[in-house]
Amino acid sequence: MRRSSSLLTAAAALTTTAMAMTAIPAGAADAPAPRATAGTQVPVFAGPLGGTPSLVADGDAGRAAPASKFVVTYTGFTPEAKAAFQRAVTMWQSKLSSPVPITVKASWEPLGSGVLGSAGPSYVWDVNGVLYADAVANKKSGKQLHAAPDIVARFSSNFSNWHFGTGPAPAGKYDFTSVVAHELGHGVGFFGAGRVSGSTGSVRINGKNVSYDRYTKLGANASSPLLWKMPDNSTQLGSALRSNNVYFDAPGVRSANGGKAAKLYAPGTWRQGSSYSHLDEATFPKGSPNSLMTYAIGGGETIRTPGNLGMAVLKAVGW
Numbered sequence: 400m401r402r403s404s405s406l407l408t409a410a411a412a413l414t415t416t417a418m419a420m421t422a423i424p425a426g427a428a429d430a431p432a433p434r435a436t437a438g439t440q441v442p443v444f445a446g447p448l449g450g451t452p453s454l455v456a457d458g459d460a461g462r463a464a465p466a467s468k469f470v471v472t473y474t475g476f477t478p479e480a481k482a483a484f485q486r487a488v489t490m491w492q493s494k495l496s497s498p499v500p501i502t503v504k505a506s507w508e509p510l511g512s513g514v515l516g517s518a519g520p521s522y523v524w525d526v527n528g529v530l531y532a533d534a535v536a537n538k539k540s541g542k543q544l545h546a547a548p549d550i551v552a553r554f555s556s557n558f559s560n561w562h563f564g565t566g567p568a569p570a571g572k573y574d575f576t577s578v579v580a581h582e583l584g585h586g587v588g589f590f591g592a593g594r595v596s597g598s599t600g601s602v603r604i605n606g607k608n609v610s611y612d613r614y615t616k617l618g619a620n621a622s623s624p625l626l627w628k629m630p631d632n633s634t635q636l637g638s639a640l641r642s643n644n645v646y647f648d649a650p651g652v653r654s655a656n657g658g659k660a661a662k663l664y665a666p667g668t669w670r671q672g673s674s675y676s677h678l679d680e681a682t683f684p685k686g687s688p689n690s691l692m693t694y695a696i697g698g699g700e701t702i703r704t705p706g707n708l709g710m711a712v713l714k715a716v717g718w
């Protein structure tokens with residue numbers, strides 16, 4: 400809810416990064432390598448602290464074998480924070496398959512008011528005209544495309560009420576493992592390019608869609624118009640992104656969501672970092688098995704799995 404000035408600062412910093420990036424000949428040494436553009440950071444906000452604790456159990460936990468390897472470099476973490484982080488890593492390693500290790504730079508630092516964490520890929524890579532997050536592009540090409548971390552993740556040192564334990568978070572505490580699971584979800588590709596500036600909207604970064612953008616629609620029907628087919632930087636797209644009527648639609652998503660497209664968070668006021676790149680909070684509330692990727696995590700809310708729907712979105716975007 401708190402649209403902090405720090406988020407605006409973060410957006411400005413990203414722009415700077417993007418401009419700096421154009422000078423880097425990323426992938427130039429590898430003949431067919433796709434070209435890179437700076438990635439984006441997507442946060443999760445602190446939801447209400449009160450209320451009854453909820454737990455969504457991960458049905459695969461302890462059963463599924465690792466299918467990928469995350470390599471995390473930590474800065475500023477206590478041993479208990481690292482252990483809690485590692486539990487989210489173990490979960491994702493069992494859900495995602497890649498022949499290329501997924502590198503993560505994780506830092507513990509002050510973030511904006513109400514922001515629990517934020518993450519995204521260092522770069523997005525152009526593969527046949529569509530942009531993919533580092534980890535997806537690496538998987539597709541079968542090698543590490545760039546030495547920069549595949550995921551840059553930040554977690555807030557401002558909160559004194561983190562829960563780092565293995566068990567569910569009690570009332571009044573934010574479950575750190577759930578927040579890490581959420582942010583790593585963004586890092587591996589749960590985000591789109593959607594943004595609104597004034598009255599106009601875009602679903603492109605430097606003129607190209609992120610793979611996520613190819614599945615977003617204005618409306619929930621099979622025939623509803625795809626956002627990426629609307630004119631770039633148009634008021635039509637600006638209105639659509641604030642319509643409270645944006646859905647992610649793919650066959651796998653429908654299978655995982657009772658035959659329906661998945662409603663995204665698209666409130667009437669654009670919320671940079673929260674709008675569009677999250678599932679709808681009201682549709683997937685605390686306690687829902689698919690609520691990991693909503694824009695906020697509340698006190699006592701423990702969910703350490705993307706659910707079938709989260710996985711279906713990730714499969715659509717390239718996994």
Ligand SMILES: [Zn+2]
Nearest residue numbers: 441442443694
């Ligand atoms: Zn998020």
